[in-house]
Every structure is written in structure tokens, then in C-alpha cells.
Amino acid sequence: MELKKLVTANAGEKLFLLGNESAVRGAIEAGVSVAATYPGTPSSEIGSILYLLAKDANMYFEFSVNEKVAMEVAATAATSGIRSFTFMKHVGLNVASDSFMTTAYTGVNGGMVILTADDPSMFSSQNEQDNRHYGRLAKMPILEPSNPQEIKDMMIYAFDFSEKFKIPVIIRTTTRVSHMRGIVEIGEIRKLDNNAFNNEIIVNNTSYINDKDSHWKKGYFNKNPSQYIPVPANSAVMHKDLVLKLEEIKKVVNSSDFNIIYSKTPNNSNNSNNSINSLKLGVISSGSAFNYVWDVVNGYDLDLDILKLGFTYPFPEELILDFVKDLDGVFIVEEVDPIMEKELLAVLGKNSINIPVFGKLNNVFPLIYEFTPDIIHTSFKNVFDSINNANCDNNLNLFEIADEFSNKSLYICYDGVNEACDEIASDEIIDLMDSLPNRPPTLCAGCGHRSAYFAVKKAGEELGIDEKDMIFASDIGCYTLGVSPPYETADYLLAMGSSVGDGGGFSKATNQVVLSFIGDSTFFHSGIAPLINGVHNKDNFVLTILDNRTTAMTGGQPNPGLPVDGMGSVAPEISIEKIATAAGCEFVKTVNPLNLKKTVELYKEAIEYDGVAVIIAKHPCTLIKGQVKRKPMEVDYEKCSNCLDCINLLACPAISLIDGKVVIDYFACKGCTTCTQMCKERAIKVKRD
Amino acid sequence: MITNKNDSNLNNNGNTHNLNINEFIKDEKFFNDSYTIFICGVGGQGIIKTSVIIGDAAIAEGYNVVMSEIHGMSQRGGVVSTELKIGNFKSSIIEESQADMILGFEPVEVVRSLNKGNTDTKIVFNTNPIIPPNINSQKNSYPDIGRVVKTLKDNYPYVYNIDGDKLAQEAGSIMTLNMVLLGAATGENSFPLSKESIISSMKDNLKENFHEMNLKAIEKGFGSVKSQL
Numbered sequence: 001m002e003l004k005k006l007v008t009a010n011a012g013e014k015l016f017l018l019g020n021e022s023a024v025r026g027a028i029e030a031g032v033s034v035a036a037t038y039p040g041t042p043s044s045e046i047g048s049i050l051y052l053l054a055k056d057a058n059m060y061f062e063f064s065v066n067e068k069v070a071m072e073v074a075a076t077a078a079t080s081g082i083r084s085f086t087f088m089k090h091v092g093l094n095v096a097s098d099s100f101m102t103t104a105y106t107g108v109n110g111g112m113v114i115l116t117a118d119d120p121s122m123f124s125s126q127n128e129q130d131n132r133h134y135g136r137l138a139k140m141p142i143l144e145p146s147n148p149q150e151i152k153d154m155m156i157y158a159f160d161f162s163e164k165f166k167i168p169v170i171i172r173t174t175t176r177v178s179h180m181r182g183i184v185e186i187g188e189i190r191k192l193d194n195n196a197f198n199n200e201i202i203v204n205n206t207s208y209i210n211d212k213d214s215h216w217k218k219g220y221f222n223k224n225p226s227q228y229i230p231v232p233a234n235s236a237v238m239h240k241d242l243v244l245k246l247e248e249i250k251k252v253v254n255s256s257d258f259n260i261i262y263s264k265t266p267n268n269s270n271n272s273n274n275s276i277n278s279l280k281l282g283v284i285s286s287g288s289a290f291n292y293v294w295d296v297v298n299g300y301d302l303d304l305d306i307l308k309l310g311f312t313y314p315f316p317e318e319l320i321l322d323f324v325k326d327l328d329g330v331f332i333v334e335e336v337d338p339i340m341e342k343e344l345l346a347v348l349g350k351n352s353i354n355i356p357v358f359g360k361l362n363n364v365f366p367l368i369y370e371f372t373p374d375i376i377h378t379s380f381k382n383v384f385d386s387i388n389n390a391n392c393d394n395n396l397n398l399f400e401i402a403d404e405f406s407n408k409s410l411y412i413c414y415d416g417v418n419e420a421c422d423e424i425a426s427d428e429i430i431d432l433m434d435s436l437p438n439r440p441p442t443l444c445a446g447c448g449h450r451s452a453y454f455a456v457k458k459a460g461e462e463l464g465i466d467e468k469d470m471i472f473a474s475d476i477g478c479y480t481l482g483v484s485p486p487y488e489t490a491d492y493l494l495a496m497g498s499s500v501g502d503g504g505g506f507s508k509a510t511n512q513v514v515l516s517f518i519g520d521s522t523f524f525h526s527g528i529a530p531l532i533n534g535v536h537n538k539d540n541f542v543l544t545i546l547d548n549r550t551t552a553m554t555g556g557q558p559n560p561g562l563p564v565d566g567m568g569s570v571a572p573e574i575s576i577e578k579i580a581t582a583a584g585c586e587f588v589k590t591v592n593p594l595n596l597k598k599t600v601e602l603y604k605e606a607i608e609y610d611g612v613a614v615i616i617a618k619h620p621c622t623l624i625k626g627q628v629k630r631k632p633m634e635v636d637y638e639k640c641s642n643c644l645d646c647i648n649l650l651a652c653p654a655i656s657l658i659d660g661k662v663v664i665d666y667f668a669c670k671g672c673t674t675c676t677q678m679c680k681e682r683a684i685k686v687k688r689d
Numbered sequence: 690m691i692t693n694k695n696d697s698n699l700n701n702n703g704n705t706h707n708l709n710i711n712e713f714i715k716d717e718k719f720f721n722d723s724y725t726i727f728i729c730g731v732g733g734q735g736i737i738k739t740s741v742i743i744g745d746a747a748i749a750e751g752y753n754v755v756m757s758e759i760h761g762m763s764q765r766g767g768v769v770s771t772e773l774k775i776g777n778f779k780s781s782i783i784e785e786s787q788a789d790m791i792l793g794f795e796p797v798e799v800v801r802s803l804n805k806g807n808t809d810t811k812i813v814f815n816t817n818p819i820i821p822p823n824i825n826s827q828k829n830s831y832p833d834i835g836r837v838v839k840t841l842k843d844n845y846p847y848v849y850n851i852d853g854d855k856l857a858q859e860a861g862s863i864m865t866l867n868m869v870l871l872g873a874a875t876g877e878n879s880f881p882l883s884k885e886s887i888i889s890s891m892k893d894n895l896k897e898n899f900h901e902m903n904l905k906a907i908e909k910g911f912g913s914v915k916s917q918l
Contacts, residue, residue: 001745001894016744016754123759147755147779180781181744181756291780298777299720299784300713373784381713429803429844432837436797437829439731439821441767481765485826553765644825653766653822667863 003049007056009186019178020045022148023087023115023171026155028057030111031190032085033217034077035061036070036566038525039554040089041124042178043117047087047566048555054567060216062566063557066496066525067092071099071114078112078168079228080219083159087115090131095496095526097134103168104138105238106228107245110219111159112168114140117178120288120335120370124553126476126495128368130337135170135313139242141249142170142313143258144287148182150310154258156187161252165245172312174335176288176370246314254318258310261323262294278393280305280326284344285333286312292376293333299373302380304331315343321351328395329402331380332359335371355395356402358383363411375414440484445654446670448619449479449546452593453487454649454678456515456544459603470513471506475499475527477519478553478621479546486651489517497526503541504534504612513607514541520576521551521559528579534612535584542606542613545576546593548621556623580614587613594619596677622670630671631686635662639683646675646684723776724881725783726874727805730794731819732769735867738894739792740771742871746882746890747775757781766822768798775881792874794853794866795819796837811877812845813914815853815870849873849914856909865899865906872910878918884911 001015006025009015017025023046027035035054037047047063054061064070067088077084086096093100093116100114116134119125135142143158145151151173158169226234253259282305285293290308297304307323309316324330332341338360345357358364358379365371365379386392386401425433443450460470467488474480474490475498482489492502500523503516518527523545531543551557558564565571580588587609593599599617606613620627632654640662646655647662654668655675664675666687676684726743730736737758747754757772772783786807793799793814806812816838820831841848851873857866868891874880875887888907892900 001741014748016741016748016756018758175759176757176781179758181741181754181758182781183748183753288780292782294779295784299716301716301719302713372782373780377713377784384713425803426844428840429800432800432832432840433803435829435832436801437821437824437827437831439766439768439797440823441732441765442822444765478765485823648825651823651826656820656822657825658820 007053011186011188013186014183016181017148017184019148019151019180022152022184024049026152027085029187029189030156030159031083032059033082035059035085036064036073037087038064038067038070039551039557040092041554042175043087043089044554051566055215058216067096068099071096074112075103078108078110080221082110082217082219084112090116090118090129093131093134101138102230104140104242105230107166108168111162113158114168115171118174120174123175128336131172132339139246140170142172144172144312145177146287146290149184174288250314253311253314253316256311259316259319260308263305279328281329282327283331289333289335289371292371292373295373296376317347320347329356329398356399362402362406363408364405366411366413369413443481444622445652445668446622446672448593451674452617453482453489455596455599456603458600463604465513473499473502473516475518475522477522479517486649496522500527500530504539507540516541516543518545520547520561524560532583539612544615544617547616547618550621550624552621576616585612585614590616590618592619593617594672632666632669632671633664633684634687636683639681641681724789726773726790727783727788727802728792729770729798729802732766734794736769739867739871740773742890742894743773746886749886750882755781811847811879813849813873816850817854849917851913860906860909861902865902868903868906869910872907873914876911876914
């Protein structure tokens, strides 16, 4: 499918869309005028697609410098009466959280949707925080889609809802929903300038019309300091209004179309003599977890009613009461934290309903990591087995079963992954499976980060510094892969931009050599303020800005260091060198890390410098398209002493040991010459044609 | 294998079963009306594109289909896998030992994913290895390919080993490796979609100037499995 179809597809067409593609179509159908993000997996593709489509979709789109700015861009657009969309990975909302918290107070006029993509099991993240907590923290409604179709449906619903209640709405996805493909039925694109847009954008009795220069609809900001300036006197009123608003929203969630009960027709449930039949159990679930529940209940034909919650906050109390009224016990299945479980227990307690809840809090479901059908299958089976073994036939006995699980040891995570295989597979297969090498992600062939890491370690070695005395403060990006051998150039990492503040901190806390590494995009994101802090507080560390001219790890989005904006238009290029100089650094030097000798010398100089030394290691990412292909390298076997330094110290995907000989893969080699320069025997040279 | 093309849900499922089962018994109708494929390999091999082509072909034949794909960090030379589930499913993850087919782009990755299979699983795979770049700093070495193929053949009845790199070169470019494997999967008797709809979906998803070469690659993979049946 061509991505352009996300704009051109007709209503009724059915496309096989990724969750993130469906989010884009949702934004288009909802008539979003302004969208902003900072790239982060699992939400990255939304931005990468809008980069290509925004102009055709009558949308302004930007890759903001960080998530907080993206939040502010979206909030001001929505306040000005147009629809806005901001999206980010779960930890991105941490960055945006300061402004995010206040948007619930100030409210919006045009619809505003905040999509947060959580990453259970941490496929590409530093933690697996559950961002549903943020909805509760900010008192902002949350929708949780389970599949791509629902992402689109919920986007459209959320914009209308946001406009109606004048509050931003959170859509919480997870990796398995954002990166799930499914059939999505395309809907109509909302006509711009229709009456659904509120009267706030009518100025002096005339409707404010889009200016000719922009391809997106513009709004109009009507001043109202008591609503938009949260000084204490105002915010006290705003908080009260927000609580009242939430009370109104609570009435709506109970009848939301996104909260659905799937029930089986109990036409022959009395056929069996088994006393267990008198027990009736149900399941409450949301998001991806619901999919597993549904497949297991269907695949094994279990007699369980399911309440699927899509509108999950505020918690739909009346609907819950209605669902549990005939049940003897209820399962609650959610990823990651037992948030709804606690709400459920509160609802049951408040209404004096005495039925057991089987969830994370009593060790029925594992506490962390994403769920799978196997986890759900096993957990259901464990409870069912207990019921059958105990010959449990009434609600009181069921409490004993629940207690039995409560008394078990903490169920942290599921580890029965290979059980099914072991039952089937022979010892021979198990031996083979146990002897496999790992395949961790690695720096690409020709990546400048590899050369920079090699050079800094070489410099340390030449200066006689023990490796344990060199602290590598790392950051978020491809260069975090330096954590693995043979580089081992990542010792400490907290968050985006943390390498700079950590560098300063370590230089105050220890006398070790401190080396911070950050990428160009991450430096713009949150590295500048701590650099100023470091210079001002007379810290002593080397900051390397690995400027590979893109935001590589998330798929190659532009950043302020490039002369292009979020819609592919020409934009001012911001100089990292000038920023570092303006921050007060007196040691600011740019080097091409592929020049090993020069880079090693520069590192020696920087390490010996007293103060904050900034090295800008500038070399474009090899994944950027349209670069001139350099000639690949080859090994001169007459000179090669088989010391294997190239293999052992570089771990380049293009160099392998085949039948005891070093072999360079001509297709994979990018001709960076790092191996040529580091080879003591000078046995690697440009391949002859 | 697949007969039920409607997305029925619990509401219109007339069968009621009770809690009185000591072991969960599989609902044969639910599982027989479906086909699941676990596709695995290494970042950059064209696995996701191949999976989307199969998914689109399934839709064209009127089936429901869901698919899971992993992006991000794993793309930097790491393991990449997708899971395709054709039939009345909502979740895009295949239960342990439930895959009808494992389509492997790389031999070690096939072995790594065997927990998704059972003895009825059709294992179609490329025998050309991609050796992890940090292999020398690892405890385990890369296993001998002969041993991998033999062990698989000795233990699983439906194993089809494809010299994918060679067939791709013959088709015109190593870049067509994914099309060779797509053709190979299509050649297995249990594969529920027709070669015609796979080819038509390939044409919808890939640039026209490569259609001829890709077509050759699909035919080569298809033929390679047919010759092993």
C-alpha cells in the first residue's frame, strides 16, 4: 500500500493498516489542523508518515524539539479553536508532563488528543511505566484501543468528546496495538469549517477564515486570563471546575459504545451434573489484554462473560456494577499495573459487593511485562483447576480459592515460555536451542558511533587511563548500543539528555574521567540546559555530541540541526557548535570520527582539558538515503596475521570470521575505512574492481 | 483448512461450554478455521514487507487477518519477527506451539522460534546464515548448518530447506530473497492462499520495475518447496 492512500482512500475501503497508520488516518478523518511530536517508538511511525502526508492532509505538522514543546504546540492550537493532535512514547509524556498537567486545568476549545504509546516488556524503552496513571494524575479521560480499527474510531470519538467537554483526551496504546496490523474500514474525512467548530473562532460576527498562505485551517485565540493563566487564584477555580467536569464525564462512560459486554447464551448450562456449573465467572479487560482474553475464551470455549473496557477512565462504576451483579467472581486482566483492579476493588467495597477478584494483586496474573495468549491461558487454567480440585460450588468456597492464590508467592512474571516446546521437542532439539548465539541489535556497518567509541577508548589507553576509571555517561539513541561488548561505552543512563547532567554530576562526585555521549537530536531535545549548567558550575567532563544528521534510532526523522522541517520544507539549520559556544564552552571542536588518528588525538586533548570539553563527532548515519556509496574494503591475506583485532574490537556486521579467515562482506561494507585505519598489519584496503 | 470467513463473536456463538473441564480442550472449530504463520529472521531482510503481502492477499480472499510486527531497536541487525493470524482472531500473538507455519529467513532464527511450533508445523526456511557480528565475544558459536538442517528434519516431518540466497541471485538479485521465501511458503500444501492472490498482492505492494524479477523469485521459491513435497 502506498502511504498516500491514507489521504486518498474512500469511505468504505478496507485497508490492512498498522495501528500507527490508522492513527494517522484517524487524525485526517477527524480534521486535525495541527499535529506535533517528538519521535519515540512505538509511536514513531505516526510522525514519519505525517512528515510525508501533512501537506496533502491540510495539516500543520512538526517534529518539535521535545515532547513538552509538542504538548504546548498542540495545547495552544486547541485553545485557539482548531483540532490538535500530539503523540509520543510513554516516557515522552514525562518530558511533556509539566505542561500536560496544566492543560487539563486550562481546557481546550478545539478538540485535543494526546496519544501515549506505552511499551510493556520494553521492546525499545528504558522502562515500562503505565501511563494510565497520568490520566488519573491530571484528571484527564483515557481511551484504550485494542486494535487498529479502534485506534481510528477512538481518535474520531475523542476529538468530538474533547470539544464537547473542553478537555484534552488521552489515547493509551501499547506496542502490541501500535505495531499491530489489522483490517481498518476507512471513514469519511470531516469537512473543515462546518458548524461543529465552535463559535470561539467567530470574531466580530465574522467567521475567521483560513489565511491564504497556509495549507491548514487556522484558529483564533480569544483572551481569557482567568481560564488560561493559572496563578493561584485562578487555578483554585480551575481545579474545582475540572472536578465538576470529571463528574459529568463519569455519567457518559457507563454508556460508552467502547465499553462492550460479550456474553454467552447460557442455554444448556444446567446439563452437567458437575457442581461447578452453578458458578458464574466474568472477565473485565482492556487494550491488548482483551485480545488475548477473547482468543483464549473462544479458542478453548470457556464459559466466561467478558466486559471489554475501551473508555477506561473515569472508571465506569455503574456499568461494572451491572456486569458483576450476577457473577460469583471476576477476573481483571490489564497491562501493566493493577490500576483498574484497584478501582474495581474500590467499587465493590463501596457498594458492599462481596465477590472475589482474580487479578495481579492476588498472584493470578503476573505483575510485570506484556501479556500473551499463553499467560492468559495459564492463569485461567490455574484458577479453573483450583475450582475443580476443591469441588468448589459456591461463592464462599470461591473466596477460599482466591485466598489460596493470595497466599502464594509473588507472581512477578511468566516463565513458562518453553514448556510447550519441551513437551513436544526431543533432547536433540532442546540441545540445539540451548546452544544458539544471541543476536543483539548492533551498530550498522559504517556507523560513525563505532569509530568514535573506538577512538575514545584508544585515547584512554594511550593516556594510560584504566578503563574502570573512565565513566561513560550514555544517552538515548543508537549509541546506547555501546553498552554491549566490545565497545562497553555506556555505564550510566537515566533518560533523554541525562548524559550531560550525569556528566556534570559524576565530575563533582568523583575524580574519575567522565565521558558523556549524546546524539544530535537528543542534544536539542534536552541536552542544552544541562550543558549551560555544567559550564556555569565549572564541571569537568568531555561531552561528545554524535551528530549523525538525523534522529536515527526512531527511523530517521529530521531535527533542528538539519535544514528541513517536519513537512519536508526548507528550515533554518541550528548550529550545535554555536550553541555549545554560546553556552560558554571554550573547548568546542568538530571532527569526522571516521578519521581515527585525528579523533584519538582530539580525545586525548579533551580528556586533559580542565572544564567542559565539547567534541562534535559529525558523520551522517549510513541509513540516510541518497549518499554516495563508497568502495568496500577487502582483506590482503598475505599481510593479515589473523590477530582478529578488527573482529574483536569493532564488531562490524560487515566483517566475519569464516573458516578461520577474516572476510569482509562487500554488500554490507560501507567503505568507512575504520578497519583499514586500525589494522596493525595494514592488511585491509579498498577492494579492487 | 480455513472455512469460516466471518468474524463471529461471543454473542452469536451458540455453543456454551462450562467450567467443568480439568484440562482446557481446544475448540477445534476455532483453531481449524484458521492459519497462523510465524515469520522470523534478521533486520533488513524484508520480513515485514513479506508479511504485509500475505496479509493483503488474505484480505483479498475474504479472510480476517491480524499481524504483529516489532520495530525499533530490533531493526539494527537484531532479530525481527512477525506473527500473522488468519481467521477469527483478535490477538496478533500466536500461542506457544500453535503456529501452522514457521517461515524462517535465517536458520538460527528458525531454531530460536521452535517454541511456536509443534510436529504438524510446516517449517520453511532459508539455509543461508547471517552470523551475529559480536559472535567472538559470545559463549556460543554459530551452529553448523548441516546439523541444523538434519536436526530439524529428524524431529519435524514437514521441513523445507531453501537455498534462498542462491535462488534470489538466480532471480536477479539477493534483494529478492524475501520473494523467494514468500513463494516457498505459498508452495506448501497447507498454505491457505492461492499463488495468484499472493502475486497480485506483491504487485500492489512493490514497485512495478521490480515485478518481473520478484515474480521470478516467487516462482523459484514455490518450485523449490513443490520439489520437496
